Amino acid sequence: MSKEIEERPAAENPEELLHLKLEPQKKWAAGIPAVSAAMVDILKEAGFVRGMEGLFKMNKKDGFDCSGCAWPDPDDDRSPIAEYCENGAKALAEEATTKKLTAEFFAQNSVTDLAKLNDYEIGKKGRIAQPVYLPKGATHYQPISWDDAFKKIGDKLNSLKSPNEAAFYTSGRTSNEASFTYQLFVREYGTNNLPDCSNMCHESTGVALADSIGIGKGTVTLNDFYDTDVIIIIGQNPGTNHPRMLTALQKAKERGSKIIAVNPLHEAGLMGFKNPQTVKGLLGINTHLADLYLQVKINGDMALLKAIEKLLYKAELENPGKVFDHEFIKNNTEGYVAFLDHLNQYDLNQLASEADVPLAQIEQAADILKDKSKIIICWAMGVTQHKNGVATVKEIVNLAILKGSIGKPGAGLCPVRGHSNVQGNRTMMIFDKPYPRQMDKLKEVYGFEPPREHGYDVVESIQAMHEGKLKVFFAMGGNFLSATPDTTYTAEALRKLVMSVHVSTKLNRSHLVHGEEALILPTLSRSDKDMINGEAQFISCENSMGVIQMSKGMLEPISKDMMSENQIVCRLAKATLGSRSVVNWDKYEKSYDAIRDDIARVIPGFEDYNQRVRIPAGFYLPNAPRMGKFESEKHGSRVVFNIADLPKHEQADGEYRMTTIRSHDQFNTTIYGLDDRYRGIHNERRVIFMNETDVQKAGFKSGEQVDLYNNYGGVERVARLFVVIPYSIPAGCTATYYPEANVLIPIDSVAEQSNTPTSKLVFIKIKKH
Structure with missing residues (x-):
């Protein structure tokens, strides 16, 4: 290696370990620890006066929009205490620093x-x-x-x-x-x-929805969460990535909604929530969230959705007109018969095996859904960042239109956007x-x-x-x-x-x-006062649900x-x-x-x-599917049932599926700290979560140092010096943090149609360091 190459600035994090400390995985999110973590960052970076001044104005109707996630603010009353989450406070600390x-x-x-x-x-x-x-x-x-x-x-x-x-x-x-x-x-x-x-996150969603329903956006409002019967959360971890969503889920549960969680990892924010803005939450009383947790293997979502649809079709045959919304299907869709013919080609046991979810659990999901039509389906990167990301989003649409779950209160499609x-x-x-x-x-x-x-x-x-x-x-x-x-x-x-x-x-x-x-x-930044010719300016943003609202910074910039x-x-x-x-x-x-x-x-x-x-609170952009009207350039006023085969994966002996994830102490590539509190990881990011049986079978042990290899397209990619962590994840699957593992995501491994990198699935081999 030449001296010139050696002296190049490093493109990746240093290949060095810190001092990892492990704790048991949490089964609930937020609570007093979230408040404490947020306050520590605010006081350290901005100080008490500047920090509190910012927090009291963040996400308020006369304040500024959080620069973190795109979860919407309530249309009506907002919390007088804190209309933000732990990670929102950390985002403010990053930009309000002195x-x-x-x-x-x-x-x-x-x-x-x-x-x-x-x-x-x-x-x-x-x-x-x-x-x-x-x-x-x-x-x-x-x-x-x-x-x-x-x-x-x-x-x-x-x-x-x-x-x-x-x-x-x-x-x-x-x-x-x-x-x-x-x-x-x-x-x-x-x-x-x-x-x-x-291009790197919800492009698959935009392509799929624009083609299917005529608009590349979701169809629900925040109020729909308070008037729904079932919420499906698939390929999304709200406790870390969209923590304010937990409040909406809690309200939905209080009003009788069922929640089905679909994720390869057991995530604290899908299991329970201690709301720090309530007396119960402060006392440590936990709201149980997921009624059913389907621990699907990485990219087993398509198989799971087809299995649910097949079970619903079986229930429809047993009770004609009681399970599917035939009026909606007749008036708004095309390809229903061809879709059912395609679905009949699959064996339920085969689909359950492909999803790696017990058939009995899939039957539970179908039982929850079969007599309901007020259904909201939420998803994020766990669905979109796959080769078949567009097809999987369209399969979600298939499920929604079978049930007539678009264009009515308490029902619809909810892609949850990452950045504000x-x-x-x-x-x-x-x-x-x-x-x-x-x-x-x-x-x-x-x-x-x-x-x-x-x-x-x-x-x-x-x-x-x-x-x-x-x-x-x-x-x-x-x-x-x-x-x-x-x-x-x-x-x-x-x-x-x-x-x-x-x-x-x-x-x-x-x-x-x-x-x-x-x-x-x-x-x-968002929180900075923006003065032009002596007049304070404001900007505007659009949240995940198509609301346009003003954002007016109020902190004095630390530099002129x-x-x-x-x-x-x-x-x-x-x-x-x-x-x-x-x-x-x-x-x-x-x-x-x-x-x-x-x-x-x-x-x-x-x-x-x-x-x-x-x-105050802004205005909603037009959204025809929200009103039950569809107009795509390709299909006109009809939503076409999409027919897609299951993705085919050749997983060789000794290979593992790897997905990249965020720690709780980061937002996108911004690292707030070195802890992943909910998963029990402290003071380290170079870790790989593995199924405990896989760890034993490979001859590894907890805490072992390993290197990760990917040989996609004949090009060897290596991520060195990771620590093995046995974890609740399906066999043959692993998870790592990004950006540390991004070196393993091939530039030419992309989703069909959307060209999104397949950051949620690459095949790797693991060797002792």
């Missing part, structure tokens, strides 16, 4: 030295306080003025042979206003290379494959001809960097390197760029694996040298496009109301945007 990175910090710390730290240590350094620039061949970032930064980026973009040699990434934190101006700039510049975080405005980004046309009608509208309103050819998504962008087709990469938020698959491959791709630019609040590993030149542009995302976009547009632009960027830079007025002209559903967004 620690800041100045020119002195970057002068004292080289890029290579910073890359030797783990992701937790990198993130805890503090807020980036001023723009910094890494010249070609330099070892340290150095301060740069905003004007010079924009000039460098604009000159580089204008020097490219084609606009398609640049890509513009968006994270789910970006507001509606900034997302709209961002895509507008990118399209006036001349490309649709708009990869975004949705990832759904809003797509609504604002952050999309590499825009619809012709959207580009027609841009041309009508602004007068320029937007590009029509499809651009690069995330996976295609990485491949294009590798091939030299992409020269400049601009990221609006996020930690692209750590969020994406095949870490070594992606790092090599990023190093081939001539320039990489990141708009960020805090330091992350993507700033340390860079192009020939690199810039970091510090931006305001930060800029809002929207201002960054407008300044960049002026520096790049200059006099050839037909857009009034000065107007947008000075007034977010002006942006919203034009969003109302371009995007359906945003009429009177400025008036309606100022209504």
Whole structure:
């Protein structure tokens, strides 16, 4: 290995162990420990006064939207104590911290030295306080003025042979206003290379639902949870990833709803909930959540759904008209008979075996569902990040339409989005494959001809960097390197760029694996006060259920040298496009109301945007399936039953299915701490959860150090130095945290149709370290 390669900044977390401490797995989530953990982070990072000031305004109608998950706020009364969860408080602590990175910090710390730290240590350094620039061949970032930064980026973009040699990434934190101006700039510049975080998470959902029901979004509201009979939660862990959902589940249980949980791991947040905002919760009294827990093996969901459908069909034959909603099927669907013919090809025992769930338990699920129609089905990455992710989402739709469980109170489809405005980004046309009608509208309103050819998504962008087709990469938020698959491959791709630019609040590993030149542009966070010409501005976001609401920061920024995302976009547009632009960027830079007025002209559903967004709790976007109306481009007014075969997996002897998961102390790639309290893991992240019988069979023991191997496509990928943890997970299955295990996710292992990386299933071998 050459000296040059050895001195490259590390693309992954250091291969070193900390001091692992194990405790028994929890069977409930939240409670007093959640309050304590949240307060520790807030007090440590922001201090009492600043921290409490932020907490009391987070998710309030006159406050700011949490930068964490996209779970909706109540339409009516909100908690006077705390309208946030433990991880929401930790997200606030991250952005409200008083620690800041100045020119002195970057002068004292080289890029290579910073890359030797783990992701937790990198993130805890503090807020980036001023723009910094890494010249070609330099070892340290150095301060740069905003004007010079924009000039460098604009000159580089204008020097490219084609606009398609640049890509513009968006994270789910970006507001509606900034997302709209961002895509507008990118399209006036001349490309649709708009990869975004949705490409890596719910893209399979968007593709499947748009094709099936005519809109790539869910169909329920939060109030539907309080008027439902059954909630199915499949491939989702709300206790860690969407903790405020637990309150909705608790209310549903109190009103008589049954909950069916489907997950390969037994997760505390699906089993029980101690609500710290109630007297019972404070006293440690637990609300039991899941009435039935189906511990499916990794990617056994399709087989499980078909088995349930087959049992329901059997019950329908025994009691005609009592199980399936034939009126709904007749009036709204196509392909019912063909679907049943397909279903009849399967043997129940075979399906139960493929799901790795006892048939008796599947029969229990069917018994719960057979006489109910007010059913909500929730899902997340455990469904979408598979080769058959789109087909599995469509199978969920099949189940819903058999029961007529769409378009009525207390029923519907509920994909639970991960990042707070990832759904809003797509609504604002952050999309590499825009619809012709959207580009027609841009041309009508602004007068320029937007590009029509499809651009690069995330996976295609990485491949294009590798091939030299992409020269400049601009990221609006996020930690692209750590969020994406095949870490070594992606790092090599990023190093081939001539320039990489990141708009960020805090330091992350993507700033340390860079192009020939690199810039970091510090931006305001959600909780920061955004003042323009002496007037406080507000932004808006869209939650998982299609509600648009205002978000107004109120904490004093810790640096005067930060800029809002929207201002960054407008300044960049002026520096790049200059006099050839037909857009009034000065107007947008000075007034977010002006942006919203034009969003109302371009995007359906945003009429009177400025008036309606100022209504406390905001407004709902139109959602035809929620009202029982369907209109897809492919199938018109009919929802077509999807016919899909079971996924075929060849699992060789000595191979294991591996899924990547979050710890409780992280949100996406942001590591809040080194504990996974609910799973009993403390002070360590390099662990692999294994079935206890598999551990014994392989000759391992608890605490053994191992290396993980993947040989997909004949390319060996290795993740070294993990600790074996026996755990409740189906035989042949394992789980690891990301981003530590992302190196094992092949760049070309993607979901059919959506091109989403298969982060929830790769096959690995395990060897002693």
